Amino acid sequence: MECYVCNNDLTKENETEEHIILNAIGGKLKSKKLVCKDCNSKFGFEIDNILAEQLNPIANLLDVKRDRGQPRSIKGTYQNKEILIEPGGKMKLARPYFDLDKNHFKIQTSSTKQARQVLNGLKRKYKQIDIEENLNNAKRNKSYLPSVTININFGGENTSRALCKMAVNYFIFNGGNRNEIKHLLPFINGEKAEEEVEVYYFYPKSEVFNKGDNDIYHSLISLVNPNIIFFMFLLNFLTNLKWLFF
Numbered sequence: 001m002e003c004y005v006c007n008n009d010l011t012k013e014n015e016t017e018e019h020i021i022l023n024a025i026g027g028k029l030k031s032k033k034l035v036c037k038d039c040n041s042k043f044g045f046e047i048d049n050i051l052a053e054q055l056n057p058i059a060n061l062l063d064v065k066r067d068r069g070q071p072r073s074i075k076g077t078y079q080n081k082e083i084l085i086e087p088g089g090k091m092k093l094a095r096p097y098f099d100l101d102k103n104h105f106k107i108q109t110s111s112t113k114q115a116r117q118v119l120n121g122l123k124r125k126y127k128q129i130d131i132e133e134n135l136n137n138a139k140r141n142k143s144y145l146p147s148v149t150i151n152i153n154f155g156g157e158n159t160s161r162a163l164c165k166m167a168v169n170y171f172i173f174n175g176g177n178r179n180e181i182k183h184l185l186p187f188i189n190g191e192k193a194e195e196e197v198e199v200y201y202f203y204p205k206s207e208v209f210n211k212g213d214n215d216i217y218h219s220l221i222s223l224v225n226p227n228i229i230f231f232m233f234l235l236n237f238l239t240n241l242k243w244l245f246f
């Protein structure tokens with residue numbers, strides 16, 4: 001067995017588990033027969049991290065399970081306030097907000113603990129503040145927010161390289177011939193541009209638009225003809241939440 005990228009023999013010393021689809025977006029399938037440790041860490045740093053970062057908001061909202069850790073919390077805005085969305089969709093104010101209205105402070109925080117910290121800070125300047133009284137009289141409010149705006153950036157060359165690597169991983173994992181993908185390696189390695197190696201995104205209409213309401217899938221399909229690999233990368237996660245990239 002050789003690393004399909006650098007052709008070094010895969011040994012006990014340099015073996016590593018490569019996730020076929022990024023673990024950060026929920027990929028579970030992995031193999032020790034694809035790449036060596038050096039190539040795995042190089043790509044992890046150069047391209048996989050970038051794709052994972054771009055897809056983090058979606059991984060967060062869907063609370064994607066990973067081998068280690070959780071998707072990071074993401075920031076959104078609601079009525080000019082920063083909202084922090086925790087994995088799985090739980091929202092809270094990203095930081096305390098306060099306005100001075102005549103002689104009154106109006107403070108909004110996401111927890112009593114945070115309110116106490118703010119009041120402690122204010123008490124240094126305004127000695128008359130009774131922290132306990134204020135906390136006892138605080139209005140506690142739990143509600144559904146109508147809509148929070150979040151930003152998602154997607155795309156770019158490194159992202160395409162990471163997606164191409166997934167397609168190649170999957171192809172080789174399923175017994176594909178390494179010679180048929182070797183023209184893609186300079187692209188995955190960052191030595192040639194996408195158009196030079198003829199990488200195309202391929203999404204047949206029937207797969208993208210006509211999935212049944214109860215279909216949950218997470219699939220990557222590679223079709224090979226003698227010179228060109230087309231690949232399709234589709235993530236349709238949930239019944240009513242259909243996310244499509246590209």
Ligand SMILES: [Zn+2]
Pocket residue numbers: 003004005006007008035036037038039040
């Ligand atoms: Zn290697």
